[in-house]
Amino acid sequence: MSNKTLNLSPELYEYLLSISLRESPVLHELRQEAVNHPLGKMQISADQAQFLALLIKLMGVKKILEIGVFMGYSSTAMALALPEEGKLIACDINEDFTAIAKSYWQKAQVDHKITLHLAPALETLDKLILHDEKETFDFIFIDADKSNYDNYYEKSLQLLRKGGLIAIDNVLWYGKVADVNINDHRTQKIRDFNTKLAQDSRIDLSLIPIGDGLTLAMKK
Ligand code: SAM
Ligand code: CA
DSSP states (O other), X not given: OOSSOOOOOHHHHHHHHHHHOOOOHXXXXXXXXXXXXXXXXXXXXXXXXXXXHHHHHHTXXXXXXXXXXXXXXXXXXXXXXXXXXXXXXXXXXXXXXXXXXXXXXXXXXXXXXXXXXXXXXXXXXXXXXXXXXXXXXXXXXXXXXXXXXXXXXXXXXXXEEEEEEEEEEOTTGGGGGGOTTOOOHHHHHHHHHHHHHXXXXXXXXXXEOSTTOEEEEEEO
């Protein structure tokens, strides 16, 4: 018996994937493409994408906001989990990355569900707030520049309906958050962000040790 989260050895993680992963052929192809990309490691892991997809189905999500698209792995996985009439608003600033994402949205036949906003995400969120989209999103995935996490979180809380979920990636930041000798700007920003959420009475939360750490924050 254990009352702590198990530390996954490479062998155990391989077992976990072999026994539970159901990656669609299109997502598998996209993961292979990322292996050859210098920044390919920015993609969330396949098991994490499967977890997000399960949450989306479980909650009956119809409207998603994604902040940080890259080559489209997480957005494709989430759009596949949406119903036919579901919508995903995707935010990124990089035209080259999102051109790859668009090609996979087409391959996965989810492009009709996705609208890309190619602009700094803070501008896009402000526009959505201005255009009466407050409290209309069921699910928000934050996975862009870490120094803006708190800004994304505050605006996301405005855009999210009550009972909706914000999922925030990389909150364990490769373990750096727990190392007192590491105090660079981004690590400190993530530490401050985690501390703030721990005390935030507007949400219920759970920090899941999947991938690089994923906080789930449900708006009360
Ligand atoms: N969620 C993606 C996945 O799992 O496949 C990975 C996203 S990657 C970690 C972060 C992305 O955030 C990059 O594609 C980058 O271009 C984008 N980004 C960085 N700064 C941004 C900003 N200010 N506004 C919007 N997107 C930004
Ligand atoms: Ca990430």
